[in-house]
Amino acid sequence: MNTLEIKNLHVSIDNKPILKGVDLVVNEKEVHALMGPNGNGKSTLLAAIMGHPKYEVTEGTVTLNGENVLEMEVNERAKAGLFLGMQYPQEINGVTISDFMKAALNTRSEKPIPLFTFIRSLDSAIKKLEMKSEMAHRYVNEGFSGGEKKRNEIMQMMLLKPKFAMLDEIDSGLDVDAIKVVAKVLNEQIESSNMGTLIVSHYDRFYQMVQPTHAHVLIDGKIVVSGGRELATKVDEQGYDWLQKEFGIEIKEEKSEVVRNAAGSLGTCAVKELSDVTQ
Amino acid sequence: MSLNNYIVDAGFHELTLDLSNSTDFKLQSKKNVSADVLVHLIGKGQANLEVTLEKDSKLNLFYLNTAEEAQLNESYILNRDSQLDLAYGDFNDGTCERNSDVYLVENGASVYLKSASLVKSERRLVYRFNHQAQYTYGDMQNFVVTLEKGKLSLHAIGKIEKNAANSETHQTSRVLNFNATERASVFPQLFIDNNEVKASHAESSGQVDPDQLYYLQSRGLSPEESVSLIVKGYLSSILENIKNDEIKERLMESIERKVDEVCSR
Numbered sequence: 001m002n003t004l005e006i007k008n009l010h011v012s013i014d015n016k017p018i019l020k021g022v023d024l025v026v027n028e029k030e031v032h033a034l035m036g037p038n039g040n041g042k043s044t045l046l047a048a049i050m051g052h053p054k055y056e057v058t059e060g061t062v063t064l065n066g067e068n069v070l071e072m073e074v075n076e077r078a079k080a081g082l083f084l085g086m087q088y089p090q091e092i093n094g095v096t097i098s099d100f101m102k103a104a105l106n107t108r109s110e111k112p113i114p115l116f117t118f119i120r121s122l123d124s125a126i127k128k129l130e131m132k133s134e135m136a137h138r139y140v141n142e143g144f145s146g147g148e149k150k151r152n153e154i155m156q157m158m159l160l161k162p163k164f165a166m167l168d169e170i171d172s173g174l175d176v177d178a179i180k181v182v183a184k185v186l187n188e189q190i191e192s193s194n195m196g197t198l199i200v201s202h203y204d205r206f207y208q209m210v211q212p213t214h215a216h217v218l219i220d221g222k223i224v225v226s227g228g229r230e231l232a233t234k235v236d237e238q239g240y241d242w243l244q245k246e247f248g249i250e251i252k253e254e255k256s257e258v259v260r261n262a263a264g265s266l267g268t269c270a271v272k273e274l275s276d277v278t279q
Numbered sequence: 280m281s282l283n284n285y286i287v288d289a290g291f292h293e294l295t296l297d298l299s300n301s302t303d304f305k306l307q308s309k310k311n312v313s314a315d316v317l318v319h320l321i322g323k324g325q326a327n328l329e330v331t332l333e334k335d336s337k338l339n340l341f342y343l344n345t346a347e348e349a350q351l352n353e354s355y356i357l358n359r360d361s362q363l364d365l366a367y368g369d370f371n372d373g374t375c376e377r378n379s380d381v382y383l384v385e386n387g388a389s390v391y392l393k394s395a396s397l398v399k400s401e402r403r404l405v406y407r408f409n410h411q412a413q414y415t416y417g418d419m420q421n422f423v424v425t426l427e428k429g430k431l432s433l434h435a436i437g438k439i440e441k442n443a444a445n446s447e448t449h450q451t452s453r454v455l456n457f458n459a460t461e462r463a464s465v466f467p468q469l470f471i472d473n474n475e476v477k478a479s480h481a482e483s484s485g486q487v488d489p490d491q492l493y494y495l496q497s498r499g500l501s502p503e504e505s506v507s508l509i510v511k512g513y514l515s516s517i518l519e520n521i522k523n524d525e526i527k528e529r530l531m532e533s534i535e536r537k538v539d540e541v542c543s544r
Contacts, residue, residue, distance in 0.1 A: 050497055051497075052493055053489065053493060073496070073501075073502075074493060074496040074497055075496040075497075075498075075499050075500055075501050075502070075505075077497075078496070078497055078498055078499035079499045083497075084497055086494070086497075089494065090488075090490050090491045090493075090494035092491055092494070092495070092508075092509065092512060093512055093513070093516075094509075094511070094512025094513050094514075094515050094516055095508050095509065095511070095512035099508070099511075099512075100495070100498070100508065103500055103504060103508055104498040104499050104500060107499050107500055107501065107504060108499055139512070156498060160498065160499070
């Protein structure tokens with residue numbers, strides 16, 4: 001049984017505390033939805049688990065099957081079975097997706113993966129995600145649309161077969177059809193490889209397609225409420241204000257994030273689509 | 280001293296130039312033909328190279344420099360409506376000094392230059408486009424990676440003469456430094472003697488982007504493997520003009536081998 005365990009995790013960026021004691025256990029096959037207003041630490045939690053150099057862990061532990069993740073280099077964490085589907089994946093000029101994935105797979109095994117096997121699994125992943133076949137020969141994320149970048153993250157997850165996948169707003173930038181495709185792939189992988197999953201998303205429609213077994217609300221660097229699938233639905237219907245009434249929790253939302261979203265980014269678009277769907 | 284004279288026909292040609300035999304080397308493309316020439320520079324020494332493109336010809340010339348020590352004087356004469364695609368892959372360990380002069384002497388001539396340098400020792404490069412006729416076009420893209428003890432000076436020069444109206448000259452130079460102690464100096468220069476022209480230059484220099492490194496590492500690549508992949512991608516820009524897949528692959532392999540050698544140290 002694979003287990004990712006986070007205990008009393010405190011994380012700072014530039015000496016500013018962001019996470020203030022997060023406890024979370026994710027077992028294999030479980031799907032955890034991580035919710036909360038922007039700027040409360042969701043992305044920070046995922047990035048700190050993956051080992052982004054900007055995020056400083058000041059207290060607490062992260063273990064994968066009992067092994068101390070925090071002592072590992074970023075690439076060792078990946079090889080140990082962690083995967084982060086990023087919100088803003090990097091562009092890497094001159095490096096094709098094919099070369100990148102070949103290198104990522106070869107570094108995990110004793111001897112190089114046979115070229116034919118590699119091409120077959122890359123092609124199959126690309127096809128399943130309904131991407132164009134020439135995708136393999138494009139430079140990593142360069143000139144990709146928002147949706148292509150997100151699919152590319154999922155494509156990497158398919159090839160690397162992690163024990164735990166953390167997906168940071170993987171559904172924003174995707175239209176409804178694309179979300180369906182991604183959700184299907186994700187469900188298949190959970191089923192076939194018992195992958196544990198930690199999802200950050202603002203939208204219930206993604207949670208409708210990838211049924212979370214657990215849900216958590218992260219506010220001001222702490223998980224304030226945990227529950228099952230019904231919690232995700234409640235947040236979607238009622239927002240976060242009820243937390244204030246029921247638990248006396250003060251909600252703060254980072255203003256800059258809100259402004260960025262309001263300025264015509266994908267987030268706003270998706271909200272509009274969602275309301276169209278529910279009407 | 281030996282004198283080599285080549286008149287190139289259409290198709291692919293591969294030559295090796297051993298600088299130890301202090302060489303003068305002449306290459307001429309025939310009228311109307313399109314040819315690809317790969318030149319291996321090896322040995323240690325000096326060479327004068329003269330390349331002439333006849334009317335309406337197209338020459339794709341690629342230098343793969345693995346010479347121990349090279350001192351090169353090159354001149355290119357581009358006649359009416361000819362096109363030169365010039366690519367330099369400088370992956371040698373030793374010192375290198377190159378003066379490369381492109382003369383666009385007749386109307387409609389064009390040159391596209393791409394250079395990739397892996398700098399481990401002292402290197403002095405001068406690339407000069409001399410626009411001497413109307414409607415001539417020049418574009419230069421330099422990619423430099425400086426490594427330990429590497430020292431580079433790169434002069435990128437575009438010169439449009441008075442009678443070269445309606446010409447364009449452009450250049451971009453990008454430098455990737457491995458640590459703060461390495462030195463690379465780029466000197467872009469534009470000399471324009473006619474008002475009816477277009478000209479531009481752009482330079483950048485910096486270290487490997489830490490966010491790119493993090494991204495690659497998050498997929499399991501070690502820091503060394505990540506850097507090596509980024510550098511390969513960066514230097515492989517010079518292969519873009521090469522149409523022949525087999526040659527392209529061979530050159531890519533030689534870039535990869537060299538970068539792996541350097542990055543695994």
